[in-house]
Amino acid sequence: MNKSQLQQHDREHLLHPFTDFHDLGNQGTRVITSAEGAYITDIDGHKMLDGMSGLWCCNLGYSRREISEAIYEQLNKLPFYNSFFQCTTVPSIELADMLAEVTPAGMNNVFFTGSGSEANDTNLRIIRRYWDLKEQPEKRIVISRKNAYHGSTIGGASLGGMSGMHKQFQSLDYIEHIQQPYWFGEGGDMSPEEFGVHAARCLDEKIQELGPEKVAAFIAEPIQGAGGVIIPPETYWPEIKKILDQYDILLVMDEVIFGFGRTGEWFGADYYGMKPDLMTFAKAVTNGYFPLGGTMVSDRVAEVIKSKGGEFTHGYTYSAHPAACMAGIATLNILREEKIIETVRDTTGPYLAKRWAELADHPIVGEARTLGLVGALELVKDKNSRARFDDDCTAGGVCRDMSIKNGLVMRATGDTMIIAPPLILTIEQIDELVEKAHRALDDTARAMA
Numbered sequence: 516m517n518k519s520q521l522q523q524h525d526r527e528h529l530l531h532p533f534t535d536f537h538d539l540g541n542q543g544t545r546v547i548t549s550a551e552g553a554y555i556t557d558i559d560g561h562k563m564l565d566g567m568s569g570l571w572c573c574n575l576g577y578s579r580r581e582i583s584e585a586i587y588e589q590l591n592k593l594p595f596y597n598s599f600f601q602c603t604t605v606p607s608i609e610l611a612d613m614l615a616e617v618t619p620a621g622m623n624n625v626f627f628t629g630s631g632s633e634a635n636d637t638n639l640r641i642i643r644r645y646w647d648l649k650e651q652p653e654k655r656i657v658i659s660r661k662n663a664y665h666g667s668t669i670g671g672a673s674l675g676g677m678s679g680m681h682k683q684f685q686s687l688d689y690i691e692h693i694q695q696p697y698w699f700g701e702g703g704d705m706s707p708e709e710f711g712v713h714a715a716r717c718l719d720e721k722i723q724e725l726g727p728e729k730v731a732a733f734i735a736e737p738i739q740g741a742g743g744v745i746i747p748p749e750t751y752w753p754e755i756k757k758i759l760d761q762y763d764i765l766l767v768m769d770e771v772i773f774g775f776g777r778t779g780e781w782f783g784a785d786y787y788g789m790k791p792d793l794m795t796f797a798k799a800v801t802n803g804y805f806p807l808g809g810t811m812v813s814d815r816v817a818e819v820i821k822s823k824g825g826e827f828t829h830g831y832t833y834s835a836h837p838a839a840c841m842a843g844i845a846t847l848n849i850l851r852e853e854k855i856i857e858t859v860r861d862t863t864g865p866y867l868a869k870r871w872a873e874l875a876d877h878p879i880v881g882e883a884r885t886l887g888l889v890g891a892l893e894l895v896k897d898k899n900s901r902a903r904f905d906d907d908c909t910a911g912g913v914c915r916d917m918s919i920k921n922g923l924v925m926r927a928t929g930d931t932m933i934i935a936p937p938l939i940l941t942i943e944q945i946d947e948l949v950e951k952a953h954r955a956l957d958d959t960a961r962a963m964a
């Protein structure tokens with residue numbers, strides 16, 4: 516099929532995730548046909564630096580045969596067997612061992628799922644099971660944050676705080692949302708430090724309002740990813756830590772984006788010095804080569820759910836899929852052997868920070884922020900008042916299209932442009948990324964004038 520035929524069949528038969536079907540019908544899809552290293556190529560032969568690592572997944576880029584070969588060999592040896600009913604497979608045991616090693620101290624058990632959304636559903640099941648076994652069944656409420664993203668199953672979407680999603684389904688009734696630590700958008704006249712404490716105190720207020728004896732857990736991404744790469748002020752996590760220490764409430768850190776090196780540490784919890792009770796992972800654990808997710812379970816929780824009898828009536832057919840686990844093992848081996856995370860921490864992260872900060876001088880950029888290998892640009896009409904161009908976030912969409920035209924995949928979340936490029940990016944490729952982003956900003960400024 517040629518390009519227009521592909522687009523036509525796509526329109527007729529494929530319902531895409533997070534897509535306006537009407538717009539898609541009119542404009543047609545971009546057909547991506549190949550990829551190499553940090554670049555993807557579409558059906559027209561247009562090559563782009565992939566500033567989003569696929570969908571925050573392909574942290575090692577697209578050319579890792581070690582991973583595809585590990586999957587292939589496993590598929591030929593034992594393509595599938597389940598982990599239900601006291602069965603297991605060798606790759607699942609090996610990956611569980613490795614995960615216990617690389618995750619924070621005190622996390623030594625894993626429950627595998629097929630995705631991040633499923634893993635957050637698993638978290639809800641584990642949280643309830645934990646408090647039931649502790650004979651505190653009244654602890655039921657889970658507190659999350661507005662504009663959080665925790666996946667798209669009913670459980671994941673209920674935990675998430677995206678208003679556009681909540682309009683289209685009925686949320687679980689035991690989940691509450693508090694303010695997000697988004698200084699640029701919501702900090703007003705407060706300094707970032709003041710606002711960080713303020714946003715954290717919202718958790719304390721909510722716990723008081725609900726009654727600590729009713730609150731089971733607090734869930735948060737270390738840094739909000741899909742919400743717009745919202746890096747909390749430095750005062751935020753220490754204050755949250757203080758509050759959680761005060762009450763008997765579980766902490767779930769959703770590391771689906773920030774796990775496996777994005778911050779320059781293995782996990783966001785390491786970066787912020789947090790001790791989560793549960794930790795969601797997915798995406799980059801297999802470098803995007805095979806669907807796999809899971810939740811790391813702390814010793815505190817694992818001891819309760821393992822030592823008390825009774826079946827945990829939960830699991831997925833593809834929990835601990837052997838080929839997925841082989842993809843995970845191969846990915847972790849590369850991360851370790853090639854010191855990818857150390858390079859992000861010591862070399863490429865600081866270099867991106869320096870180069871990206873230059874974009875803050877652009878007339879339509881209100882803030883340029885990075886941490887490790889993620890970054891965001893706030894597009895504004897007026898730098899001083901932080902005023903946006905319009906209420907419909909037109910600038911973000913325009914900038915995304917201009918960026919793609921200039922050979923760089925950036926994503927728009929409203930009028931916030933975000934990047935999360937592969938962790939294997941070289942210094943030269945960071946220069947290329949920043950130059951292309953700069954050109955996209957110039958083109959956007961012209962288009963919006």
Ligand SMILES: *Cc1c(COP(=O)(O)O)cnc(C)c1O
Pocket residue numbers: 629630631632633664665666667736740741769770771772797798808
């Ligand atoms: C992507 C994402 C999820 C959902 O993962 P899926 O594999 O798409 O189900 C959950 N949490 C966060 C923070 C994510 O970024």
